[in-house]
Amino acid sequence: MKKQHMPQVGGALLIAFFMAFPFVYTANDYPYIMHLLITGFFYAILASSWSMLSGYAGQFSFGHMGFTGIGAYTTALFSHYFYLTPEPTNLCAEFAIGGMYLVVVDPIGVTSSTLVQDCLSQAMTIWDGSVEVTPMPVWLGIVLGTVMGGIFGLLIGLLVLPLRAAYLALFTLGFAEILRAVVSGEIAITRGQAGIELPYIFRDGITLFGRYYDKTDKLPSYFVMFFLLLLCLAILAWLAKSKFGLFVRALREDQDAAAALGVNTTRYKVMVFVITSMMAAAAGATFGHYVAIISPNNMMILQMSLVVAMAVVGGVENFVAAAIGAIIIEFALEMLRNSFEIGALTIDMTIWRLVVFGILLMLTLRFSRNGLIAPMIEYFTRGDVGKETVAKRVAGKGAEGPA
Amino acid sequence: MEFSYIFWSVIGWMVFWAVAGSYVTRRVYLRRDLDTSNAGFVGAMMGAAAGPFGLAPLWFKTPEIGKRLLVIPPLAAVGLIGIAFGLADPSNNCVSNGSFVASQIMNGLIIGIIYGFMALGLSLIFSILGVVSFAHGEFYMIGGMIVYFMTAVWFPGINPGIAILAACAITFALGAAFERLFLTPMYEGKIDRPVEYGILITFGLAFTLQYFVQAVAGANPFKARRFIDFPIIRLPSVEDPWLIKTSRGNMQLFDTVSISNPRFTAAVMCILVLLALLYFLHRTWTGKALRAVSQDREAAAIAGINPDRMNMLAFALGGMIAALAGAMLVQAFSWLPQVGAIPAMRSFVIVVLGGLGSLPGAFLGGIIVGLVEAAGTGCVPDTQRAASYIPAYGMIVLTLTLLLRPTGLFGRRFAGGAHGKF
Numbered sequence: 001m002k003k004q005h006m007p008q009v010g011g012a013l014l015i016a017f018f019m020a021f022p023f024v025y026t027a028n029d030y031p032y033i034m035h036l037l038i039t040g041f042f043y044a045i046l047a048s049s050w051s052m053l054s055g056y057a058g059q060f061s062f063g064h065m066g067f068t069g070i071g072a073y074t075t076a077l078f079s080h081y082f083y084l085t086p087e088p089t090n091l092c093a094e095f096a097i098g099g100m101y102l103v104v105v106d107p108i109g110v111t112s113s114t115l116v117q118d119c120l121s122q123a124m125t126i127w128d129g130s131v132e133v134t135p136m137p138v139w140l141g142i143v144l145g146t147v148m149g150g151i152f153g154l155l156i157g158l159l160v161l162p163l164r165a166a167y168l169a170l171f172t173l174g175f176a177e178i179l180r181a182v183v184s185g186e187i188a189i190t191r192g193q194a195g196i197e198l199p200y201i202f203r204d205g206i207t208l209f210g211r212y213y214d215k216t217d218k219l220p221s222y223f224v225m226f227f228l229l230l231l232c233l234a235i236l237a238w239l240a241k242s243k244f245g246l247f248v249r250a251l252r253e254d255q256d257a258a259a260a261l262g263v264n265t266t267r268y269k270v271m272v273f274v275i276t277s278m279m280a281a282a283a284g285a286t287f288g289h290y291v292a293i294i295s296p297n298n299m300m301i302l303q304m305s306l307v308v309a310m311a312v313v314g315g316v317e318n319f320v321a322a323a324i325g326a327i328i329i330e331f332a333l334e335m336l337r338n339s340f341e342i343g344a345l346t347i348d349m350t351i352w353r354l355v356v357f358g359i360l361l362m363l364t365l366r367f368s369r370n371g372l373i374a375p376m377i378e379y380f381t382r383g384d385v386g387k388e389t390v391a392k393r394v395a396g397k398g399a400e401g402p403a
Numbered sequence: 404m405e406f407s408y409i410f411w412s413v414i415g416w417m418v419f420w421a422v423a424g425s426y427v428t429r430r431v432y433l434r435r436d437l438d439t440s441n442a443g444f445v446g447a448m449m450g451a452a453a454g455p456f457g458l459a460p461l462w463f464k465t466p467e468i469g470k471r472l473l474v475i476p477p478l479a480a481v482g483l484i485g486i487a488f489g490l491a492d493p494s495n496n497c498v499s500n501g502s503f504v505a506s507q508i509m510n511g512l513i514i515g516i517i518y519g520f521m522a523l524g525l526s527l528i529f530s531i532l533g534v535v536s537f538a539h540g541e542f543y544m545i546g547g548m549i550v551y552f553m554t555a556v557w558f559p560g561i562n563p564g565i566a567i568l569a570a571c572a573i574t575f576a577l578g579a580a581f582e583r584l585f586l587t588p589m590y591e592g593k594i595d596r597p598v599e600y601g602i603l604i605t606f607g608l609a610f611t612l613q614y615f616v617q618a619v620a621g622a623n624p625f626k627a628r629r630f631i632d633f634p635i636i637r638l639p640s641v642e643d644p645w646l647i648k649t650s651r652g653n654m655q656l657f658d659t660v661s662i663s664n665p666r667f668t669a670a671v672m673c674i675l676v677l678l679a680l681l682y683f684l685h686r687t688w689t690g691k692a693l694r695a696v697s698q699d700r701e702a703a704a705i706a707g708i709n710p711d712r713m714n715m716l717a718f719a720l721g722g723m724i725a726a727l728a729g730a731m732l733v734q735a736f737s738w739l740p741q742v743g744a745i746p747a748m749r750s751f752v753i754v755v756l757g758g759l760g761s762l763p764g765a766f767l768g769g770i771i772v773g774l775v776e777a778a779g780t781g782c783v784p785d786t787q788r789a790a791s792y793i794p795a796y797g798m799i800v801l802t803l804t805l806l807l808r809p810t811g812l813f814g815r816r817f818a819g820g821a822h823g824k825f
Contacts (some may be wrong), residue, residue, distance in 0.1 A: 043418060098621050165598040166535040166759070170751050171805050174798035177748060181798075185791030192791070252596075305610050312603060323689050351618040357609030365604050369594065 006380040013322070018226055022219050034218035036334055040327035041225040044285040045232050047311040047326040048319035049279035052236050055316035056245060057272040060165065063156065063172030064280050065304040066179045067149045069296070071281025071289035073183060074148040075141030076196045081105045084134040089123035103133075107189045112371030138201055142285040149281020150274050157273030161266060166257075176304065184296040197296030198288050221290045228286055229323065232279050236319045239275070248272055309361045315374025325373050333357065406767040413487035417451040417480065424450025424458050425807070431462050441468045444808045452483060492784065502659035503781070509660045511777030512770060513670045517728055518671035519769015522753035523680070523762055524724030530697035530760035531717035532586070534601030538609040539725050540747025541616075542578070544740060546570045546726025547733030548616055551627045563630040570730045571723050578722030581608060582715045590711055609743075617740035624737035629665050645769060663737035672731050676724075678767070684762075693717060697760065725750075745794060756804050757792035758811030767812060772797055 022034065046064060054060045082101045088094055093104040105120045124133065156175060160168050182194045199214040201224055207213070213220050239245055247268050249256035259265045288294045307326075314325020336353035366374060428446025430436070445468050449457040457476070466472065521543060527537050553566035585604050589597040633649040648655045655661045684690035694702040696713040704710050728746070736742065753772050757764025781798040783789035804811060 056601070057598070058596065060602060105746070126471075159806065162809060166529070166602065167755070167805060167809065169602055170535065170755060170801065173748070174801045178795045178798045178802070179793050182796035183789050185795075186788070187791075305606060308603070308606065309610065311606075351614055354614040355611055355618055358607055358614060362585060362604060362607040362611060364608060365600065366588070 007377050007402070010305065010380075014324075015230070022222055026245065031218055034222055036331060037327070038218065038222055038225045038287075038290060040330035041222075041229045042283055042290075043307060043310055043330055044326040045229050045283035046280055046307045047314060048233060048236060048278040048323040049159055049283075050227075050307055051311045051314075051316050051322035052239070052321045053272055053276040054309070055250065055318070055322070057248040057269070059160070059269065060169045061160075061172040061273075062169050062304055062308075063308060064177040064276075066172075066176035067153060067277040067280035068284030068287075068303075069176075069179060069183065069294075070152050070277075071142075071145035071149045071284035072294045073196070074145035074191065075138075075285040076198045076288060077189070078135050078141045078144055079138065079199055080196060081107070082136050083094075083120060084136070085123075085131055087127075087131050089119060091119035091123050100134075105371050113163070120337075128164035135199065135203070138199060138203060138289055140283065142289065145285035146282040150278040150282075152281075153277025154270060156277070157270035160273075161269060180296045190296075192296060193297075195293045197293050199375040200288045200292055201286070225286060225290065228282060232283075233320065233323060235275070235279075244268070246270070311358065311371075312361060313364050313372055315371025315377075317370060318374035318377060321371055321374035321377055325371060328373075329357070407815050409491040409754070410487055413491075414484070416454065418484065420450035420454045420458065420477055421447040421448075421480075424448075424461075428458070428461060429530060431465060435465050438466060438468065438686035445472050448480055452479035488782065505657075506660045507719065507777045507781040508774065509656075509662060510666075513666050514776070515663065515770035515773020516670045516766075516787045517666075517673050517732060517769075518746060518749045518773060519753060519766040520677055521725050521728035522750040522757070522765040522769055523677070524721035524728075525750045526754045526757065526760055526762055526765040527693075527717055527724070528721035529754065531693060531716075532589075532601065532714050533598060534586070534589075534605065535751070535754075535759075536721065537605040537747070538581075538604060538612060539721070539750055540743025540745075541609045541612040542574050542725035542743075543732075543746050544720040544738070544743035545577070545612065545616065545705065546574055546727075546729030547627075547738045548620060548625075548740075549573055549726075550730040550733050551625045551738055553622070554627055555625070567727070567730045570726050573721045574726035575723040578580045578693070578719035579715050584715065586718065587711070590714065590731065609747075613743070622740065623734075624739050627733045629734045630668060631664075633664055634680040663735070663741050665732070669728075669731035669735060674709070676727060681725075689716070748794065749797050752801040752804075753791075754811075755801055758813040761805040761811065761813040764811055764813035772800060775800055 018037075021037070023103075025033065027033070046093070050061070050064050053064070054280050081104055083105065084100045085094075085103055086100055088096075088101050089103055092106060094103075095102045103120055105118050107118075108311065112220065120133065156172070160171055163171055183190050186192070187194075190196055199335050200221075201214055202220050202283055207221050208220065239248075247258070247263045250261070250263055255265055310326040311322040313329060314323070315321030333353055336349055336356065338349055368375065370378070410739060424446035425443045426446075428449070429443045432442040446461065449461050449472075453476075455736070497666075519542070521539070524542075525539050526535060528534060528539075547570075549570040550563065550566040553569060554561055554563055586601065588594055589600060594600045606688065633654060636647055636649045638647045651660055653663055654667060682690075683692055692703065692708040693713055693716065695706065695708055696710050696717075700710050729743075753768040754760075754765055755768075756771060759766030776793065776796050780789050780793060783792070
């Protein structure tokens with residue numbers, strides 16, 4: 001086996017490991033470990049798509065968590081306010097669609113849950129169980145959230161076209177903050193800081209291979225998240241290998257030179273924004289359905305700094321490394337939670353672990369700019385190429401050897 | 404409902420003509436082969452202020468864009484929004500209650516001066532190093548923390564002035580050390596993209612400092628005592644002190660505007676330090692060297708200035724300025740490790756509004772942002788909603804600035820531009 005094939009083999013082994021893991025692992029903390037893995041996959045999607053945006057394309061956006069929030073809130077509001085009924089309620093705004101009625105529930109906010117009923121609840125009291133109300137399918141919400149993320153990505157991509165570097169970072173930060181303020185301010189619709197509830201990914205549980213899993217069981221969500229991660233990585237890999245990746249990297253290195261050489265920088269800038277925002281939105285929507293509640297705090301700058309740090313520690317110019325870095329760091333941060341005592345001094349690791357993490361981030365940036373995991377991958381993919389070339393040159397065959 | 408209808412239709416009309424003005428004016432100026440650098444901005448402002456009646460002469464006569472065209476339309480547009488608001492909601496506190504308006508303006512001015520001062524540090528760092536320091540809010544937080552701990556925990560009864568000096572010294576040293584340890588590779592061409600590196604590394608510093616302070620000090624809010632008491636003044640007479648009336652913690656001017664002691668002392672201190680800073684920048688050799696490096700690095704190096712040394716000085720000084728703002732404001736607000744986030748955001752807004760790297764711009768921008776936030780919090784009818792939107796007001800200013808006039812008020816250079824059509 002050649003050394004260059006090591007990453008492929010390693011990747012295949014890693015995928016096989018994650019596929020088998022939920023069936024093999026049986027310790028007591030099974031739900032906890034599964035939860036960590038699902039969260040790790042969520043951050044892995046964000047970190048890898050962010051590394052495509054900032055590491056490959058050089059568009060330093062701090063608004064990535066905002067797109068996650070857009071995805072999550074779109075599907076949350078969709079499942080919260082839209083229902084299908086076979087009969088008209090005559091109370092809500094409703095549209096007839098092929099024998100069914102699409103009911104749009106009126107927003108009543110947080111405070112009035114006991115005093116005022118929304119129009120659908122009123123109608124259901126009148127019907128007294130005689131009419132079956134169908135909620136919207138979860139997958140449709142996730143798709144809508146993804147599309148919405150893409151639309152906002154297009155908008156932001158067009159707006160930031162003339163901005164570079166520091167201006168871009170500040171603008172995207174501003175966008176995320178405005179979004180958060182809107183979500184926490186419009187309490188009547190989004191329930192503000194109280195957060196909005198979402199149905200689980202599999203609302204009624206699911207039967208897989210003859211085994212029934214409850215809606216709160218981790219295994220189905222685990223695979224949904226894992227396959228979403230694989231899908232995102234596959235798309236990113238395809239993009240990075242194709243002309244797109246080449247152009248986008250040219251954009252990063254020198255925008256003016258790329259434009260002079262005929263790269264349509266406007267198109268690629270906007271495209272990379274749309275694609276990565278869609279990934280962030282899809283991850284956000286799916287994760288929202290997994291944890292079943294989201295609040296504006298999910299879009300906070302702290303979350304953004306976690307994603308940035310994960311991508312940087314993994315390797316910001318290699319999305320696979322960023323994804324692996326995200327999973328490892330998610331685990332490491334959880335493992336470091338245990339407080340310990342030195343003499344009479346109690347070290348509260350729940351906070352100190354973040355200090356350690358911050359120092360790790362700074363040291364990584366300072367001394368190993370490609371992150372900690374990307375160099376390992378590169379060592380195997382490129383390690384021998386240099387040596388082979390040198391060997392060929394020494395043998396005097398370098399010039400006519402196969403390219 | 405009445406309110407929404409009138410107000411939002413005026414806003415909609417303004418936005419429509421602003422967008423049209425921005426787009427068409429640039430086209431018109433381009434076709435006539437005139438300077439287009441400010442055409443979009445003037446078109447947008449003219450459209451917002453006067454709609455088609457302002458845009459038509461602009462398009463047909465295409466006057467040369469001078470100072471007058473740059474200043475009057477924006478002010479007119481702001482005035483128009485104010486008038487629309489007044490007509491739409493005559494019973495609002497902001498329209499009917501003069502003393503409320505006066506105290507809001509005073510509050511906005513004072514807080515604007517303080518944040519403008521803080522943004523000055525950010526602007527200084529940017530103009531010399533070309534880096535937007537994301538750790539600016541953390542320096543602010545640490546400044547306040549040091550003053551609180553020195554005056555209340557470590558040495559109770561110490562003169563707050565000494566605590567403030569200590570805070571300045573510590574943050575200055577911290578900034579200098581950080582610059583030496585982490586920012587030096589930027590200058591030697593070892594890094595492909597120094598601007599991004601600068602953003603990330605200061606981001607890492609912010610993260611580390613914030614959690615370090617939280618780990619050491621805990622997450623409970625602190626409040627420092629006020630540094631000095633006002634002397635009791637009653638003017639013009641004790642019986643009828645309509646001009647000025649003070650108690651130990653408060654000052655009342657003209658029977659209407661009341662200013663709290665901590666904010667007043669903070670603003671006065673900021674102005675004094677600002678004057679000292681201006682003296683330093685314009686009258687001393689080191690200050691002149693700093694400004695020279697910000698104007699042209701190579702030329703300054705040829706003239707015998709060591710630009711790397713100036714980098715260290717600028718970063719340390721910028722951090723110290725933020726820390727000083729924090730040290731003065733710790734007596735006004737309750738203090739948490741997370742307290743730096745909002746002023747840091749405000750500083751970003753202010754420096755972009757004033758023009759990245761421009762010192763007078765930072766100060767003027769601070770006052771504008773202070774006034775906008777005061778108007779936003781005081782005038783929005785639904786108070787709960789207004790409170791939620793506080794962080795957004797500044798960000799809306801930022802977004803508008805970047806869209807309309809990315810160089811800011813006094814910006815000198817702006818690297819930007821995209822090529823090709825989508």
